[in-house]
Amino acid sequence: MKAVVIFYSLEGNTRLIANTISEELKAEIVEIKPKRQIPSSGLKKYFWGGKQVVLKERPEIEEINIDFSKYDLIVFGTPVWAGRFAPVFNTFFNKYKIRDKRIALFCCHGGGKEGKTFIEFKEHLKGNEFIGEVDFKDPLKRNSNDHILKAKEWINNII
Numbered sequence: 001m002k003a004v005v006i007f008y009s010l011e012g013n014t015r016l017i018a019n020t021i022s023e024e025l026k027a028e029i030v031e032i033k034p035k036r037q038i039p040s041s042g043l044k045k046y047f048w049g050g051k052q053v054v055l056k057e058r059p060e061i062e063e064i065n066i067d068f069s070k071y072d073l074i075v076f077g078t079p080v081w082a083g084r085f086a087p088v089f090n091t092f093f094n095k096y097k098i099r100d101k102r103i104a105l106f107c108c109h110g111g112g113k114e115g116k117t118f119i120e121f122k123e124h125l126k127g128n129e130f131i132g133e134v135d136f137k138d139p140l141k142r143n144s145n146d147h148i149l150k151a152k153e154w155i156n157n158i159i
């Protein structure tokens with residue numbers, strides 16, 4: 001099985017889980033990088049990030065040089081922004097069409113749960129097989145090791 005983990009992270013929580021899963025699967029890892037990152041501190045991040053969600057923006061992202069046809073399993077990870085995936089995924093799904101893959105989804109949030117995040121992923125990923133989804137509450141902030149264990153168990157149980 002050839003797997004790749006594709007994620008975006010503003011403050012590192014999603015990166016922690018993405019790294020954990022990619023190491024566990026010995027999978028490749030791809031970080032979606034916006035050309036202009038929003039501020040990651042203070043209240044500004046909620047304003048700028050929230051605006052991108054509400055206006056359904058497609059922030060420009062760095063080119064991703066990856067041949068998706070090589071992979072059987074794709075794991076997507078995002079922080080939850082205003083109850084949805086981070087808007088860089090609007091850009092990603094507009095650019096890259098993914099079909100006939102096994103898909104696993106995870107998200108990190110601050111306590112409000114996943115909202116419509118997984119529903120939104122599934123809308124953009126029609127034509128694929130969904131094998132699992134899981135959420136993490138700010139894994140960098142507390143009990144990081146518990147979250148790391150949870151991520152490892154989750155991925156091993158679903159593949």
Ligand SMILES: Cc1cc2nc3c(=O)[nH]c(=O)nc-3n(C[C@H](O)[C@H](O)[C@H](O)COP(=O)(O)O)c2cc1C
Nearest residue numbers: 009010011012013014049079082083109110111112
């Ligand atoms: C713009 C913005 C909107 C957010 N909206 C939500 C939300 O709707 N629900 C929630 O539980 N957490 C929300 N959060 C908190 C993040 O989802 C949470 O801190 C997550 O772990 C951050 O992941 P990251 O470190 O990979 O960026 C929001 C954070 C930002 C910056």
